[in-house]
Amino acid sequence: MGYNKADYIRIREEFSKKYIRARDAAEARRREIHIEIPEIFEIDRVLSGTGMEIMGIITAGGGNTSERVAQLEARNNALIEKRGRILEENGYPPDHTDIHYECDKCGDTGYVDTVMCDCMKRALARAGYESSGLGHLIGKQTFDNFDYKYYPESSRPVVERGVGMLRSFAEGFNKDTYCNFIITGTTGLGKTHVTTAVAQTVIDKGFDVLYVSAVSMLGDFEQRRFGNSASISNVDDISRYYEADLLIIDDLGTEVVNKFTQSYFYEVINARINARKSTIINTNLTATEIETTYYDRISSRIFGEYQPIRFKGVDIRKQKTQ
Numbered sequence: 001m002g003y004n005k006a007d008y009i010r011i012r013e014e015f016s017k018k019y020i021r022a023r024d025a026a027e028a029r030r031r032e033i034h035i036e037i038p039e040i041f042e043i044d045r046v047l048s049g050t051g052m053e054i055m056g057i058i059t060a061g062g063g064n065t066s067e068r069v070a071q072l073e074a075r076n077n078a079l080i081e082k083r084g085r086i087l088e089e090n091g092y093p094p095d096h097t098d099i100h101y102e103c104d105k106c107g108d109t110g111y112v113d114t115v116m117c118d119c120m121k122r123a124l125a126r127a128g129y130e131s132s133g134l135g136h137l138i139g140k141q142t143f144d145n146f147d148y149k150y151y152p153e154s155s156r157p158v159v160e161r162g163v164g165m166l167r168s169f170a171e172g173f174n175k176d177t178y179c180n181f182i183i184t185g186t187t188g189l190g191k192t193h194v195t196t197a198v199a200q201t202v203i204d205k206g207f208d209v210l211y212v213s214a215v216s217m218l219g220d221f222e223q224r225r226f227g228n229s230a231s232i233s234n235v236d237d238i239s240r241y242y243e244a245d246l247l248i249i250d251d252l253g254t255e256v257v258n259k260f261t262q263s264y265f266y267e268v269i270n271a272r273i274n275a276r277k278s279t280i281i282n283t284n285l286t287a288t289e290i291e292t293t294y295y296d297r298i299s300s301r302i303f304g305e306y307q308p309i310r311f312k313g314v315d316i317r318k319q320k321t322q
Ligand SMILES: Nc1ncnc2c1ncn2[C@@H]1O[C@H](COP(=O)(O)OP(=O)(O)O)[C@@H](O)[C@H]1O
Pocket: 141, 145, 146, 147, 148, 150, 185, 186, 187, 188, 189, 190, 191, 192, 193, 194, 316, 317
């Protein structure tokens, strides 16, 4: 899986802290109960001696070993039941001194055998939303609330086909997926909406997605050029532009275009093509404007390697407020 490495390390640490916290808390409750209810202290002393008793039975030998072990077991079950009762009589739940993990399935280890538990997948997805740069939009702009009624009949089939392609790309995303898209169209036609839906779907499948505006992406590269480690887009390290399983660059064409920004942009898209890592670009620019704005080597890479998707219609934000 392509989880973001920093996220993964952090989440693993959180899980091991959670696990230790749950055990420590149970141990603390147990100690308190032992002080408060000596009868339980006595029961626990007997229960924890069971191993030694079994050893004793086995070493002593004699024909009735299994019978005596079974008796021990019955005694223990009765003690455990009694222990729960005493706790309840004293106003505690019967499992008061048990370890209470947040997740019963994995005991807060994050794994069931060697398979990652759903709770850890969820934690990673949540972290992925944050580190994707999408935070506030996640959950609001989805495929399910993407409505085709806003597009004029003449362009609706094209939009449907384009969005259908993006949806199957996202839903089928796996470690071998490699596909690039460039989505063009004027403001308010759902480019950001649909790519947010793609990002969320791919993050939920456990991959590392980086969603940035062209302005902040190139800003990050500029900061590096000036030796400044501070980042504009919350990306700690520009290597994520190369390593993310999916990079989505929103609003290409709104950045300052100069020889530096062009070379950063080329570096990123070219390296990703060579590494067969998927990239999606959103832009208000037309194909002709892309050609005249960027170096040939950039536009030829885009036209050669990116599947174009064209949105046409009337600003949906305006349609909604009417
Ligand atoms: N097909 C759609 N169905 C429902 N809402 C949409 C659709 N397309 C866009 N919107 C909404 O309209 C607004 C503008 O869309 P946005 O994706 O930001 O446009 P763009 O990025 O193309 O400028 C957003 O609030 C978005 O959720």
